[in-house]
Amino acid sequence: MNGIKLYPGDILWGKWNKNGYKIIHLLGMGGIGKVFKVQDIKTNQICALKISKEMQSITKEYEMLNKFDYIGLVPKVYEIDDFYYRNDRLYYIAMECIEGKNLKEYIMKKPVNIKATIGLTMIIGKAFRILHKNGFIFGDLKLENLMIDQKNNVIKIIDLGGVTAIGSSIKEFTPLYDRASWNMGLRRGDEKYDLFSLSMLITTLLLQEQCSPQEMTVDKLIKKMKDMHIFSKLVELIHKGFKQKDISFEEFLIHLEKLYRKDLYQWKKNKKYTFDKKNRTVNVIFISSILLFVGILYKCF
Numbered sequence: 001m002n003g004i005k006l007y008p009g010d011i012l013w014g015k016w017n018k019n020g021y022k023i024i025h026l027l028g029m030g031g032i033g034k035v036f037k038v039q040d041i042k043t044n045q046i047c048a049l050k051i052s053k054e055m056q057s058i059t060k061e062y063e064m065l066n067k068f069d070y071i072g073l074v075p076k077v078y079e080i081d082d083f084y085y086r087n088d089r090l091y092y093i094a095m096e097c098i099e100g101k102n103l104k105e106y107i108m109k110k111p112v113n114i115k116a117t118i119g120l121t122m123i124i125g126k127a128f129r130i131l132h133k134n135g136f137i138f139g140d141l142k143l144e145n146l147m148i149d150q151k152n153n154v155i156k157i158i159d160l161g162g163v164t165a166i167g168s169s170i171k172e173f174t175p176l177y178d179r180a181s182w183n184m185g186l187r188r189g190d191e192k193y194d195l196f197s198l199s200m201l202i203t204t205l206l207l208q209e210q211c212s213p214q215e216m217t218v219d220k221l222i223k224k225m226k227d228m229h230i231f232s233k234l235v236e237l238i239h240k241g242f243k244q245k246d247i248s249f250e251e252f253l254i255h256l257e258k259l260y261r262k263d264l265y266q267w268k269k270n271k272k273y274t275f276d277k278k279n280r281t282v283n284v285i286f287i288s289s290i291l292l293f294v295g296i297l298y299k300c301f
């Protein structure tokens with residue numbers, strides 16, 4: 001990854017499809033490569049280009065993006081190709097460029113209320129269930145990989161590089177969402193791995209901070225939520241998700257949806273988790289995602 005040095009104004013041409021892209025600026029970087037905002041030379045379309053030296057990783061992600069395009073939660077992918085740059089052979093995926101901020105950037109400025117937190121977790125969880133039914137787990141969950149699409153007011157999962165076949169070892173992970181880092185299980189692909197990471201996602205949003213597994217334990221996180229007087233049924237459900245013993249991934253989602261639909265009135269009693277007028281835009285984005293995607297995801301079961 002460190003060897004990929006492209007700068008604004010640089011132009012690259014795909015070896016096989018002969019498409020050219022002009023680098024605008026760096027969008028981000030991950031474990032296997034960098035993502036650039038680019039302009040298609042032929043069409044002037046703005047795209048995102050994920051570039052890596054690892055052909056296998058890029059190919060796998062391209063296949064996953066294509067395979068799960070129908071759920072509507074991932075960027076549209078346009079092509080995969082390779083090119084030579086300063087004697088290095090690099091591989092890339094050209095995909096839809098999502099205009100907006102990732103969830104980590106959002107919550108640093110505008111904390112997410114409890115209703116939107118539950119709704120977001122439902123959306124991501126249902127997407128994970130589709131992966132499970134196809135023999136995969138998501139694996140590398142993190143706030144940075146969840147984008148707020150400001151143009152369409154929806155949530156997008158922008159990185160499928162950590163998707164792993166069930167039964168295989170997890171190679172790409174983020175310690176905060178990795179059960180092995182919390183001494184809560186193995187780094188192996190199964191539904192319970194995603195259950196733990198989803199439970200940590202909702203915890204992170206509720207606490208409005210990212211806790212280190214080197215400094216905290218799961219039990220301390222649960223106590224922290226109880227001390228904040230977060231709805232007890234929700235805390236109990238999260239605790240089960242962390243333990244992964246008395247509940248399946250699907251049961252977790254069923255209980256989560258029941259809380260979302262039937263118990264909202266109890267959350268309203270806690271003014272700490274009520275959005276003020278300044279935060280309505282963020283709330284609308286999450287609710288829009290729910291309305292647009294929950295129906296789609298149900299059809300996929």
